[in-house]
Amino acid sequence: MFQKKTNVLALCILSLIVLATITAQWWLPFSPTNIDPEKRLTAPSFDHWFGTDDFGRDVFARTVVAAQVSLAVGGIVALFATVIGTTIGLVSGYFRKVDFILMRVIDGFLAFPALLLALALVAALGGSLINIIIALTLAFFPVMARVVRSATLQVKNESYIEAARTTGASHFVVITRYIFPNILSPVIVQSTFIFAKAILAEAALSFLGVGVDPSTPTWGSMLQEAQIYLTIAPWYSIFPGLGIVITVLALNLLGDGLRDAFDPHQVKRKPRTKVA
Template structure:
């Protein structure tokens, strides 16, 4: 018995329908611009991100330095472009890592009754800790590297995805086509992949956009606290941390990376809301 043949994600018109929503279209456009700026940073940036110029330190925005310079004379605009590459890469990697863990835990908990209770208790225990405190503890234990930040944040946000997958799996496993597949002797891994996982993709996609936004904020928070990625690597969080010391005399060091975080997170939230409205049958009729 085949799974649902045309999941909503496979509809060719889904992107055009999403772009038909003004707020979601604005979010997609902003994300495209930010992603292109990050990818083309070596071409767009007027200076090297690590170029020092003590004579030009704490210069305000000008034609020579669009966003001014920091305490070491480094061009803030250049560092923002390279920081975008780091922050977006970390956010995307966190979504992938959290999705892998969340899908495995969610499918195991929702499909196998004996595993439901222990896995659910594990998920509840992980979600009992505040996100940032758990992330700080994991990074402190693993070490402050970009990879470890991704692992720590992936572990922090995996329970959210696991709960979404579990809730959907509990419903899907009782549907007639899943029962028929079991009766026909279809292997359990095949049922999980073809019949269950395919049909939980929609809520996963929506949650992924929100986790992407939260991961960018969390990475910035860890970098700001000095327990995130190495200060040698430009990130929006480290730039804000440096600018905090010169907030009175050089507010632009904090202002521009802070604005970048706000705009990026807002764009991701707009896209996530648009996807939720598009993929939720109760809300799709209003689109």
């Protein structure tokens, strides 16, 4: 995991972004809501590193603060989708009788593109932070449920599961102590990908104008506001855009790295070979 440079880099970038976002209020030179009409759309300078927007607000401060929302939405959605998806996947993979029904429901969810589903849900529920989280969770948990179900089906056939049953273990114990620890790696990998996808989806929703309340800056809403100034004030679009690109890229790299680290079948630089 730590042997590959890209994995270390991804981890560093993510830590830096998270740290910067959490501590932002203590060190930001400008408040993200501080309006300065005299400095509308000024280019990046020593004072305003990323320039200013159409209200003269500091783009750097707004980009950093916007990360709070993006990361929070991504993280919470990843957590909820993982918990719900894992539970459904485990139950579905373990109990064959409920499997058929649960999986048809999941198929129903998967029939819609995730973003479209989220868009429809937010449109119906109204655009608040909580509703966005609910909508994105509903959009992403089916994928997790599918992944967990197939991993469960695989592990269920191992003979240690049978052994656990014959020593009197209840279904609950079998699922939590025998199956869950052995499917943890795909769960972790998948949840990093959901994290990244949720950030993108949140940005897309905000860009389409159905996102979080406009007073809180998010990368998506910043892009939306900036698009009309794209030719005269490109910095206004570039920096929030870069925020999305870098965070999502780092998360995806991390997910790939975790998958390689967990998966013994992947060829490592020095393969471990069975001597027969």
